[in-house]
Amino acid sequence: MTDFSELIDRRHTNSVKWDVKDNELPMWVADMDFRTLPAIVEAIQERSKSGIFGYEEVPQAYFDAVQSWYEKEHNWRPETAWMIFATGVVPTISSAVRRLTNVGDNVLIQAPVYNIFYNSILNNGRHVLSSDLVLDNQGRYHIDWDDLESKMAEPLTTMMILCNPHNPVGMIWPVETLARIGELAAKHHVVVLSDEIHGDITAPDKGYTPFASVNRINEQNSVTAVSPSKTFNVAALHAATVIVPSEALRAIVNRGLNTDELAEPNSFAIPATIAAYTSGHQWVHDLRAYIEKNKQTVAKFVAENIPSVKVISGDATYLVWLDTSKVGMPSDKLEQFIRQETGLYLSDGTVYGGDGQQFLRMNVACPEERLMDGLNRLKKGIAAAKSL
Numbered sequence: 001m002t003d004f005s006e007l008i009d010r011r012h013t014n015s016v017k018w019d020v021k022d023n024e025l026p027m028w029v030a031d032m033d034f035r036t037l038p039a040i041v042e043a044i045q046e047r048s049k050s051g052i053f054g055y056e057e058v059p060q061a062y063f064d065a066v067q068s069w070y071e072k073e074h075n076w077r078p079e080t081a082w083m084i085f086a087t088g089v090v091p092t093i094s095s096a097v098r099r100l101t102n103v104g105d106n107v108l109i110q111a112p113v114y115n116i117f118y119n120s121i122l123n124n125g126r127h128v129l130s131s132d133l134v135l136d137n138q139g140r141y142h143i144d145w146d147d148l149e150s151k152m153a154e155p156l157t158t159m160m161i162l163c164n165p166h167n168p169v170g171m172i173w174p175v176e177t178l179a180r181i182g183e184l185a186a187k188h189h190v191v192v193l194s195d196e197i198h199g200d201i202t203a204p205d206k207g208y209t210p211f212a213s214v215n216r217i218n219e220q221n222s223v224t225a226v227s228p229s230k231t232f233n234v235a236a237l238h239a240a241t242v243i244v245p246s247e248a249l250r251a252i253v254n255r256g257l258n259t260d261e262l263a264e265p266n267s268f269a270i271p272a273t274i275a276a277y278t279s280g281h282q283w284v285h286d287l288r289a290y291i292e293k294n295k296q297t298v299a300k301f302v303a304e305n306i307p308s309v310k311v312i313s314g315d316a317t318y319l320v321w322l323d324t325s326k327v328g329m330p331s332d333k334l335e336q337f338i339r340q341e342t343g344l345y346l347s348d349g350t351v352y353g354g355d356g357q358q359f360l361r362m363n364v365a366c367p368e369e370r371l372m373d374g375l376n377r378l379k380k381g382i383a384a385a386k387s388l
């Protein structure tokens, strides 16, 4: 069993997450406080030994490793010929938006959703069209199918960005849901870009389904982006894989990635990804168990100690979605207030759109001891906010 309990000091390491004041505890950006898989570190050390870091090609072994990971972990064997290396998921999304849609088109999303989707759409002169997810009183998010279909049917809607599984609400989309989205998208000529960066981090007994694996309709009308960056905590390695089964779509996406200079790896991206995808299975299974335990700790602690907050946590991601609507302060103010009062730095739900202004997002990918510190600060911060 991998030990995830070590408290690693990440201050003063140029970490975006940990660039905070001494008394502050960051639990915001999706970056884990765990050291990565040892085989990744060894692969990087080995690669550095040559001392030569010239331009590199992507070897077949890289694509074979991606294929094998998806086959073993997710019951999907994408052909290696469908894959393109890219330097990140977000750069891929932005590039695909530029190549597969036109200025002024609508790109459909499902808010509340990963805030950077908005940047990829708006920065390229396209419109954001959201079919907001609807929260029921059991704490589950749903798709409003009539709304989704009417927005897909708008003539200017040419792409949908699907977050599969969904950040920030943690939903694993059921196969039937993915099939229905795929059917509607094909009917209305909307290409689906499925961002599957969180796909490896699910509750131990709950896998996610790759969108393109569902059926041939989904396969032929989609662009899937995957990466070891969330799974193995290697975001700064800048390695992702774009999987496009349709030859016609792949040619367009490939041209975009090359035009945007996003298809060339740095010296460590390839050996690190191969190491991750060939020897990381057990490590990821251990990670899933640790995160699940942390999520259960949050649910129990909040239920027992912070009755005005409700945990809306799906079965995927290491991000917990906290309903703070009963606290009586919008999330942007509440996030600032808790940070000032207690040093706990969470994500303000407002940035994800939809109903996010009544939520905070908490990153629980940290040792249990740090999690408990965060939860105690949360309790203190909410109590202070309520007493205003």
Ligand SMILES: Cc1ncc(COP(=O)(O)O)c(C=O)c1O
Binding pocket: 030, 087, 088, 089, 090, 091, 114, 163, 167, 195, 197, 198, 227, 229, 235, 240
């Ligand atoms: C849904 C989603 N997509 C993409 C990313 C970032 O991807 P990358 O660092 O490969 O650009 C994140 C990071 O949090 C994310 O949550």
